[in-house]
Every structure is written in structure tokens, then in C-alpha cells.
Amino acid sequence: MDTGPVSSRLFGAAADLRQRPRLGYAIAVSAFLIALLTRFGVNAFLPSGFPYLTFFPAVLLTAFFCGTGPGLLAALLSVAAAWYWFIPPLDSFALDVQSGVAVLFFVAILSADLLILHIMHSALADLRREQARSRDLLEQQKTLFAELQHRTANNMAFISALLSMHKRKAKDQPEVVAAFESASGRLDTMARVHRRLYDPTSMDMxxxxxxxxxxxxxxxxxxxxxxxxxxxxxxxxxxxxxxxxxxxxxxxxxxxxxxxxxxxxxxxxxxxxxxxxxxxxxxxxxxxxxxxxxxxxxxxxxxxxxxxxxxxxxxxxxxxxxxxxxxxxxxxxxxxxxx
Incomplete structure (x- = not known):
């Protein structure tokens, strides 16, 4: 299945949201709250452990769509919530060695993910800017090329008019008239070929x-x-x-x-x-x-x-x-x- 258009729409939505930081931070808080409520909701069905189960997607999706700042906010809130409510001893910020290692791994993984997303979006933004510049240059080239073809056609028409004028002046000299007619005919042929070759509708013909x-x-x-x-x-x-x-x-x-x-x-x-x-x-x-x-x-x-x-x-x-x-x-x- 072709996912090109879908991925383009997703990156387009992310680019739009990144231009609206206030909305991005509001989404970060909302995503954290949804992840927290979901984690409480599935707590009874989970074995011991899995303190970060619902927080990972919340942080990654927030960072992807809203940017590094909102993603970092969602990450900090998620670390604090998981530490307080789901890492023993519960309902406190106390840590033993095992729990401390778990929190450090969670922080390290989130940091790496946020860094990767930040680099990816920065590269994508650079690519979009280059594509925009390329489109602008292409439009300029098309405009200049069209102007060149227009001037070339005008020059051919001018030369043809000169040949016709000189042919009329030499009407009593059949050989000269024939030479002018031959030159005019070849010029007309070149003009027809030129017009067809550089007609945009002929490019893929x-x-x-x-x-x-x-x-x-x-x-x-x-x-x-x-x-x-x-x-x-x-x-x-x-x-x-x-x-x-x-x-x-x-x-x-x-x-x-x-x-x-x-x-x-x-x-x-x-x-x-x-x-x-x-x-x-x-x-x-x-x-x-x-x-x-x-x-x-x-x-x-x-x-x-x-x-x-x-x-x-x-x-x-x-x-x-x-x-x-x-x-x-x-x-x-x-x-x-x-x-």
C-alpha cells in the first residue's frame, strides 16, 4: 500500500502544530493526562512493573507533532508521575537502587528519542526550505526560458519580414527572388520546429x-x-x-x-x-x-x-x-x- 500521501499529511500536520507553540504545550499536558488516566485504568490488569507503559507513546507523539519543547514537558510530567504513583515505594518520590536505575533508563531512553525526533524534524525543515528554493529557481528558469523562446520567435518573424521586403525589391531578378523564397521557407520551417519543440505540451509527446x-x-x-x-x-x-x-x-x-x-x-x-x-x-x-x-x-x-x-x-x-x-x-x- 502506498503510504506516501499519508506520511505527507502527517508531516504537514506536525509542521502546522509546531508553528503554534501554545497549542503544542496544551496538547502536551492533555496527552500526559490521558496517559496517566489510562495507566490508572489498566493498573489492575497489569503485573507488577510497567510503570511507563502508557507514557512512552504520549511523549513520542507529542514530540513528533508539537515539537521538542512540548515533548520535553510531557516527558518531565511522565517521569514524575511514574516515579510517584507506579514505582515502589508508591505515592512517594523515594527510590531504592533498583527503582533509581529504572528511572534513569526511562529518562535516558526518552532523551534519546526526543533527540532523534528533533534531528529528524530539523532535517525535514531544511529539506522543505531547499525544496521551496528549488521551486522558486525552477519558476524563474521557466519564466526566463519562456521569455527567451518568445524573443527568438520574434527575431525569426523580424528576419522573415526583412526577407519578404528584399524579395519584393528584387522582383525583376528571378534568381534573387528564388533565393529569398528559399531562405524564407527554411526560416519558416525552423520557426515551426522551434515552436513545437519548446511547446510545454510537446515535452512528453x-x-x-x-x-x-x-x-x-x-x-x-x-x-x-x-x-x-x-x-x-x-x-x-x-x-x-x-x-x-x-x-x-x-x-x-x-x-x-x-x-x-x-x-x-x-x-x-x-x-x-x-x-x-x-x-x-x-x-x-x-x-x-x-x-x-x-x-x-x-x-x-x-x-x-x-x-x-x-x-x-x-x-x-x-x-x-x-x-x-x-x-x-x-x-x-x-x-x-x-x-
């Missing part, structure tokens, strides 16, 4: 779900309709650095497919992230059902910016990239499972 939603967003922004997106992922989670790189790779390939494979039609885009049988490597595969690569075209040696970008991403994963035509363009990147 499986990679398969994350990639499916990202691709739907990228294809949707391209204006292509009727594209069937299929994602097959054997890897549940990736660290944020490699997930960022994988996101940029599949987004770049999805944009290329939207331009060349799905031009004027719908189609099918398949993305898989598979684990090797020995678990040592992952293979990222992106396939479309378009015409594929032209005959004799080797993307790995192409000077096109898109393929240079993909090669750079593959190297950042310590991976190897391969291209082929198999019912469409197929791109594969194999990289180590461990970063």
Missing part, C-alpha cells in the same frame, strides 16, 4: 506523434492537399538536440516533396525511424511516391543548397545519408542510437 503533427503542419503550410502522411517510429523518445535535427531533416524533405513530388496533385509521404536489430543504430527513412530522382542525379554530390543542408544535418548526427529511387524518392540516414 512520443516521437511518432510529434513527427506526424509536425509533418501535417509543414505540408499544410505548403498549400498541398490530399497528401497522406504515414509515420512509423520504433523509437519512443530522443534527446532534444537530436530531435531538433531529425525535425529539420524531415521538414526539409517534406518541403522538397511538396515542391517536386506532389506538384499539382496529392500523394503519400512515409517517414520511419527504425531501430537496428542490435539496437546500436537508428535509421531515418523518408519516402514519397513522386517521380523520384532524375536518372544519373547523385544528390550526395549536388551543389544545391537543400542537399548541402541535409548533409550538414546528417553529419551533426554522426550519420550516413543515402538516396535512391524506389517508387519515389527515398532518403535514408543511419546514425548511432547513442549520442
Amino acid at each position: 512520443p516521437v511518432q506523434t510529434y513527427l506526424r503533427e509536425l509533418l501535417a503542419d509543414v505540408i499544410g503550410s505548403s498549400g498541398r492537399e490530399g497528401v497522406d502522411i504515414v509515420v512509423d517510429c520504433e523509437v519512443a523518445h530522443l534527446d532534444v538536440n537530436r530531435l531538433t535535427t531529425v525535425s529539420l531533416i524531415v521538414s526539409e524533405l517534406a518541403v522538397n516533396a511538396a515542391k517536386h513530388a506532389f506538384d499539382g496533385r496529392g500523394g503519400r509521404l512515409e517517414v520511419s525511424l527504425l531501430r537496428s536489430p542490435d539496437g546500436g543504430t537508428y535509421t531515418l527513412r523518408v519516402r514519397d511516391d513522386g517521380p523520384g530522382f532524375p536518372d544519373g542525379f547523385d544528390p550526395s554530390t549536388s551543389d544545391r543548397l537543400g542537399f548541402r543542408v541535409l548533409n550538414s544535418f546528417a553529419r551533426s548526427l554522426n550519420g550516413q545519408m543515402a538516396f535512391r529511387t524506389d517508387g519515389g524518392a527515398v532518403t535514408e540516414i543511419t546514425f548511432p542510437a547513442k549520442a
Whole structure:
């Protein structure tokens, strides 16, 4: 049975009572009186001895819930009561050697118990203070991080606006316009990846779900309709650095497919992230059902910016990239499972 919530409530109640010393001392006296009356009540049923039977729990519970001071008060009252009424000779504070040893042992045991409880509560109080400081620091970090992401998004939007402005100025130069459009498109892709990666709702999202939603967003922004997106992922989670790189790779390939494979039609885009049988490597595969690569075209040696970008991403994963035509363009990147 899970006792976590119960213990938390007990420690919480003890912390509250320790903030109210007057109530704590009143509880100490009450606990002592209840222990004393109980001891008188069971006296006829007990064999000789057991003078402290009901006083131990009263002292320990008082010290636990109310603090060292009330616990010490309950202990002193209990020692005096047990000594006077339940240790021979009864109804007096006289002691023989045997009784004196018994009283000393009772005092020693109570002192050790009170010391242990005091140390435990002091350590718990220190832990609570550290937890409070950690929560405050975490909230500050979250606030600063959110502000950083907001500023990053604003900067991306500003750069995109600058690119659009310069593209309009170069409307009579098709190659320049195309370069600005390509840069603007990649910036838009980075902004989409950034927004999704650092969305708090995406933190615990499986990679398969994350990639499916990202691709739907990228294809949707391209204006292509009727594209069937299929994602097959054997890897549940990736660290944020490699997930960022994988996101940029599949987004770049999805944009290329939207331009060349799905031009004027719908189609099918398949993305898989598979684990090797020995678990040592992952293979990222992106396939479309378009015409594929032209005959004799080797993307790995192409000077096109898109393929240079993909090669750079593959190297950042310590991976190897391969291209082929198999019912469409197929791109594969194999990289180590461990970063």
C-alpha cells in the first residue's frame, strides 16, 4: 500500500502544530493526562512493573507533532508521575537502587528519542526550505526560458519580414527572388520546429506523434492537399538536440516533396525511424511516391543548397545519408542510437 500521501499529511500536520507553540504545550499536558488516566485504568490488569507503559507513546507523539519543547514537558510530567504513583515505594518520590536505575533508563531512553525526533524534524525543515528554493529557481528558469523562446520567435518573424521586403525589391531578378523564397521557407520551417519543440505540451509527446503533427503542419503550410502522411517510429523518445535535427531533416524533405513530388496533385509521404536489430543504430527513412530522382542525379554530390543542408544535418548526427529511387524518392540516414 502506498503510504506516501499519508506520511505527507502527517508531516504537514506536525509542521502546522509546531508553528503554534501554545497549542503544542496544551496538547502536551492533555496527552500526559490521558496517559496517566489510562495507566490508572489498566493498573489492575497489569503485573507488577510497567510503570511507563502508557507514557512512552504520549511523549513520542507529542514530540513528533508539537515539537521538542512540548515533548520535553510531557516527558518531565511522565517521569514524575511514574516515579510517584507506579514505582515502589508508591505515592512517594523515594527510590531504592533498583527503582533509581529504572528511572534513569526511562529518562535516558526518552532523551534519546526526543533527540532523534528533533534531528529528524530539523532535517525535514531544511529539506522543505531547499525544496521551496528549488521551486522558486525552477519558476524563474521557466519564466526566463519562456521569455527567451518568445524573443527568438520574434527575431525569426523580424528576419522573415526583412526577407519578404528584399524579395519584393528584387522582383525583376528571378534568381534573387528564388533565393529569398528559399531562405524564407527554411526560416519558416525552423520557426515551426522551434515552436513545437519548446511547446510545454510537446515535452512528453512520443516521437511518432510529434513527427506526424509536425509533418501535417509543414505540408499544410505548403498549400498541398490530399497528401497522406504515414509515420512509423520504433523509437519512443530522443534527446532534444537530436530531435531538433531529425525535425529539420524531415521538414526539409517534406518541403522538397511538396515542391517536386506532389506538384499539382496529392500523394503519400512515409517517414520511419527504425531501430537496428542490435539496437546500436537508428535509421531515418523518408519516402514519397513522386517521380523520384532524375536518372544519373547523385544528390550526395549536388551543389544545391537543400542537399548541402541535409548533409550538414546528417553529419551533426554522426550519420550516413543515402538516396535512391524506389517508387519515389527515398532518403535514408543511419546514425548511432547513442549520442
